[in-house]
Structure formats: C-alpha cells, structure tokens
Amino acid sequence: xxxDWPELTPVPDMLARLYDLPPSAPETARLAGEGxxxxxxxxxxxxxxxxxxxxxFPHWRDExxxxxxxxxxGIFIAVENRAVQGFAxxxxxxxxxxxxxxxxESQRGRGIGRVLLLxxxxxxxAEGYAYxxxxxxxxxxxxxxxxxxxxxxxSEKGIYRNRLAPEGPx
Numbered sequence: 001x002x003x004d005w006p007e008l009t010p011v012p013d014m015l016a017r018l019y020d021l022p023p024s025a026p027e028t029a030r031l032a033g034e035g036x037x038x039x040x041x042x043x044x045x046x047x048x049x050x051x052x053x054x055x056x057f058p059h060w061r062d063e064x065x066x067x068x069x070x071x072x073x074g075i076f077i078a079v080e081n082r083a084v085q086g087f088a089x090x091x092x093x094x095x096x097x098x099x100x101x102x103x104x105e106s107q108r109g110r111g112i113g114r115v116l117l118l119x120x121x122x123x124x125x126a127e128g129y130a131y132x133x134x135x136x137x138x139x140x141x142x143x144x145x146x147x148x149x150x151x152x153x154x155s156e157k158g159i160y161r162n163r164l165a166p167e168g169p170x
Contacts, residue, residue, distance in 0.1 A: 024118035
C-alpha cells in the first residue's frame with residue numbers, strides 16, 4: 001500500500017569536475033593485486049549484475065537494468081572470486097549523471113567504491129563532459145574526498161521527487 005511506502009529524505013546532488021580527476025589506474029591495479037577486478041560490465045553479464053542489484057540494493061535495480069541498454073553498458077562492476085561485490089552506473093538516470101552505486105557492506109573500506117566512481121567519471125570525461133552530476137548523494141563527504149565534488153545549492157528535492165509507490169497487495 002502507498003501508505004506503507006516511506007517518504008524519501010531529500011538529499012542534494014553534487015557536481016564533480018571531470019577535467020581534474022585523480023587517475024583510477026593506480027587504485028585499480030592495487031585492488032587487482034588483492035583479487036578484486038573493477039571493470040565495465042559486459043552485456044552477457046546483465047542477468048547476474050541486475051540480480052546482484054535486486055538482492056542487495058533493490059531500489060536501484062531498475063537503474064542497473066537501464067545501464068545495459070547503453071552500448072557499451074553504462075555500468076562498472078567489482079568482481080572477486082567471480083562474484084559481484086559492487087557496481088556503479090552512469091548516464092542511466094539522466095545524461096551526465098553518476099549513480100546509483102552500491103558496494104557490499106562487507107567490502108566497504110577497501111577502495112572499491114572509489115575506483116568504480118573514478119571509472120564511471122573517466123567514462124563520462126571520455127564522452128566529452130566537463131562536469132558530472134552525482135545525483136541524490138548519501139555520503140557527501142565521500143564524494144568530496146574522492147573527487148572534490150561540491151554540493152549543488154537548492155538541489156535537495158532533485159529528480160527523485162514524486163516517486164511512485166511500489167506495487168503490492170491492495
């Protein structure tokens with residue numbers, strides 16, 4: 001029922017300068033040395049990646065699915081022991097938007113989220129964008145530290161306002 005659907009807390013958007021990014025390569029190599037490969041997802045991995053999103057980050061399943069409608073897919077994944085540990089999307093909710101992104105709680109603190117963020121932002125820069133919008137951020141401090149992102153004033157309501165309630169028993 002719609003009454004059971006919690007109202008989303010308004011969160012701001014952030015802006016990241018794509019022409020001033022730290023490189024992802026050193027951290028990507030470090031993670032690879034630890035057995036975590038961060039890379040663009042392949043179209044043939046769609047069902048596994050979207051199942052991961054649905055299981056661990058169900059509110060972001062639709063956007064993870066939408067990422068596979070782009071060529072190449074607009075989603076990067078972290079893989080360890082042939083299993084998805086996290087994902088990050090870009091250009092799925094809106095053009096020039098980063099997100100959503102999610103890393104398993106047990107994997108946080110290893111730098112996986114930062115590498116996935118940088119890979120997505122590098123992809124946006126390669127498409128010719130100078131700035132990227134990080135939509136509806138949760139941990140603003142993470143984005144400030146990782147890429148020098150700044151809050152966009154007045155963006156708290158953002159594009160996620162007026163969301164539909166999930167379907168359920170009537």
